[in-house]
Amino acid sequence: MNNETRKELTAWLEFYQELGIEGFYRRKPTTTGSAPILEAARPPQPMAADPPKHALSPAPTRTATAPTPTPLKPAVPPVPVTAVIRPPMPVVSLFDAAPARRSGPETLEQIRQDLGDCRRCKLAPTRKTIVFGDGNPHAELVFVGEGPGADEDEQGLPFVGRAGKLLNRMMETVGLKRQDVYICNVVKCRPPGNRTPETDEVEACSPFLYRQIEAIKPRLVCCLGAPAVRTVLGIKEGITKIHGRFYDFGSTRALATVHPAYVLRNPREEKILREDFEKIRDFLQGA
Ligand code: SF4
Numbered sequence: 001m002n003n004e005t006r007k008e009l010t011a012w013l014e015f016y017q018e019l020g021i022e023g024f025y026r027r028k029p030t031t032t033g034s035a036p037i038l039e040a041a042r043p044p045q046p047m048a049a050d051p052p053k054h055a056l057s058p059a060p061t062r063t064a065t066a067p068t069p070t071p072l073k074p075a076v077p078p079v080p081v082t083a084v085i086r087p088p089m090p091v092v093s094l095f096d097a098a099p100a101r102r103s104g105p106e107t108l109e110q111i112r113q114d115l116g117d118c119r120r121c122k123l124a125p126t127r128k129t130i131v132f133g134d135g136n137p138h139a140e141l142v143f144v145g146e147g148p149g150a151d152e153d154e155q156g157l158p159f160v161g162r163a164g165k166l167l168n169r170m171m172e173t174v175g176l177k178r179q180d181v182y183i184c185n186v187v188k189c190r191p192p193g194n195r196t197p198e199t200d201e202v203e204a205c206s207p208f209l210y211r212q213i214e215a216i217k218p219r220l221v222c223c224l225g226a227p228a229v230r231t232v233l234g235i236k237e238g239i240t241k242i243h244g245r246f247y248d249f250g251s252t253r254a255l256a257t258v259h260p261a262y263v264l265r266n267p268r269e270e271k272i273l274r275e276d277f278e279k280i281r282d283f284l285q286g287a
Contacts, residue, residue, distance in 0.1 A: 106215045108137050111208060115188070121204035123189035123197075129156035133184030133212055140284055141176070142218040143167070144209065145185045146227040146259060147197050153190040158183045163260040167224075170260070170273055174281035182216055184209060186231045196227055206231050213252070220283055221249055222276075225259030240269075244276045246283070255280060 112132050118124060131148040134157050143159070151161035159167050168178055187197040187205040197205075209231070213221060223229045226239045232254055233247050243257045257276035263269050 106211060108133070108212060108215050111211045111215060115208055118188070118205075121187075121189075121201045123187060123191060123201050123205075126192050127189035128153045130188045131156055131158050131185065131190075132188055133182060134158055135178070135182035136180055137182065137216060139180060139182040139216055140219045141181045141280065142213060142216055142221050143181060143183045143224055144213075144221060144228045144232055145183070145224045147185045147187040147194075148190040149194050149261075150190065158185055159260075162264055166260040166263060166273075170277045173274060174277045176277075176281070176284075182212075182218070184212055186228055202227070202231055214250075218252055220280065221252060221254040222280060223254060223256045225262060228259075229256045240272070243272055244279055246279075253283070255283070 115130065115132065118130060127148075129148075129152075131152045145159060145163075148158065149161050149163070151164075152158055158164070167183075171178060171181070186209055187201050188208065189205075191197050191201070221232060223232050229235050229239060229242070232249060233256065235242060235247075235256070239256060239258055239262075245256060247254045247256070255276065258269060258272050260273065263273050
């Protein structure tokens with residue numbers, strides 16, 4: 001070892017001593033055959049609340065010949081814990097939405113009669129037909145959409161336009177039949193220009209939706225699109241983020257997925273709808 005090397009080695013040792021490192025050990029070669037690495041043997045570390053003095057001391061004075069210290073490895077950040085999302089329950093409970101005079105379980109016919117020629121919100125003047133809902137009154141699966149469109153307003157039935165045809169096709173792909181399910185909307189009258197229903201309209205009409213669900217008692221409610229998810233589950237997160245998840249809804253379960261009209265506008269998103277319908281099928285089959 002020549003003088004130059006000895007000097008450099010001495011400078012390194014002095015530097016590590018200042019850091020509180022008192023010795024070194026040689027790590028055994030790994031099975032992958034990588035070269036052995038010299039590692040510093042650190043003295044016992046104090047508790048985090050009592051940091052070592054050298055950690056608070058100014059950095060050691062460096063000379064032109066002092067070696068560059070190896071930076072300490074940053075602490076590994078803690079692994080984040082996945083939060084369990086529990087959606088808030090709707091403000092109006094299934095029972096609160098029912099009329100006071102009701103003594104036993106309501107039927108869909110009774111709810112429709114109670115709705116009558118409804119004028120409870122500002123959608124009444126522009127509608128042609130009240131689109132109450134359609135399907136099996138004892139269905140295991142209820143679809144809830146946003147509101148009637150032009151075709152639905154004409155015919156008085158939910159999901160009979162292009163979005164309805166896509167809904168039918170999705171049901172067929174997983175072996176569901178339209179006559180076995182029940183389909184309805186958050187609001188029963190068409191919003192002008194197919195706009196999103198406004199808060200006061202949803203508040204006026206949604207009690208009838210809750211009563212429909214309570215009367216049918218399905219095993220699963222499938223919310224189609226953000227307005228249905230907001231009304232049924234009280235979740236304001238984007239539908240493309242929360243789709244495909246199951247939530248508790250009263251004594252039943254609910255799942256959020258995208259509205260078929262959204263898929264018509266974004267054909268590449270059909271995959272989302274198809275995958276969520278497969279989850280619905282698996283749920284109903286008890287998988
Ligand atoms: S949307 Fe509902 S609350 Fe409003 S008028 Fe139609 S049925 Fe009545």
